[in-house]
Amino acid sequence: MFSLQKIGSGSVRDQTSLSQLLNIYKQPIGYLWFLYVLFFVFAYIGFISIFIKNDTHILLIVIFGYIIASIFNIPIFFIQSTLVWAPMFYLGHILKNMDLKINKTTMLLLFVYFIHVPIFRVLHPSTDYASQINPQIWGIFSVIGIILGFSFLPLLQHVSVKGLSFIGQNTLVVYLVHAPTASVIRIILFKLGIYNIPINIIVGFGVSLAISLIAVYLSERVRLIKLVFYPLRKQKIEVITHD
Template sequence: MPFIDIGALVWCPMFVLGKILKNIILKKYIAYLMVFFYTIYIILWMLFSFKIQIGYSTPGFRGIIFVVSVLLAFSVFPSLKEDNNFFKYFTKCGEISLPIYLIHVPVASVVRIVLLKLGVTQVFVQLALGIVGAWFISIIIFKSIHRFKYFDFFLYPMNYIKKDKQEGSKAGAL
């Protein structure tokens, strides 16, 4: 099965779970439980199979981290105070979350490869630098792409298709 089909089959339920959780406020203990489980998962991953990735075709038990990460995000973010800069920053970034999501995968891979080439093999250092590096580099790439109409089309095609249809209907009406 092609990767795009496998990736869709694995991640679609996670997006549905996120859609469901969007309107549910989870208890605070769920956040603590998810942080604990996520930490244990990373430690076990480091101890037993650091170089093995979760296979999208058969994620198996290791794929539980998908559900944990969605629950973690939806239990932590709503509990943040809305008047702090952290909340405001991520709310603003939420407007460009889809492009960040699309861009971060290849960027994170490159960051990880560069870290390995530089001899950084500690899991927690790679995780921290990978998350921060992929986040900020993805935003920089998005801002660069967004400046050029032809590249921006690949991130927001409907912005340009709608304009063409509106301009075409105006021309037809004249």
């Protein structure tokens, strides 16, 4: 990602400096914050669950951590972000075992979720979204979004879209590859004088997805590429076979 940004030079909006690259162990770069935080969330909740087995109690603990992070805004990235996102993660863990029904409350939450977007833009005209590190009160809308997702997505369980399951099973590779690929495609289109937004979106999405799926294909057949995306896959298979 760093190399591609340097190749793109002035065409890249948010350039990563060498200093930022060398400090990724404490401050991740761009969209890769998600994997960084996910790792620490797993460790944080995993540690708590060693001593506490009740889901409600664990949820209350991580919510308390969220409040602490909101008040004090801890300057250490992995601590602050882990405390902020752990409640969202654990809420999903709880809801996956529940059968949520669409009712009046669900529709009210849906209305509130959509209406908060223009309200946020009015209050924060120069910001596209709430802080990922300290959303504070706006974090409640992440909770609402998770509840809505678990309420409405089951409606699609009988909808069959060819190839969608395959993409879903390989979202890690697609997630890692698509962003830098889409950036390169956008740069190429700009170099060719193509600034039309719909064309940029369609071509960028289509080509980046295709390249991501090629990466999936290669990750299953080329050992070096497999090592990048799935460094433990072989060992896991061996353990399962042995057991």
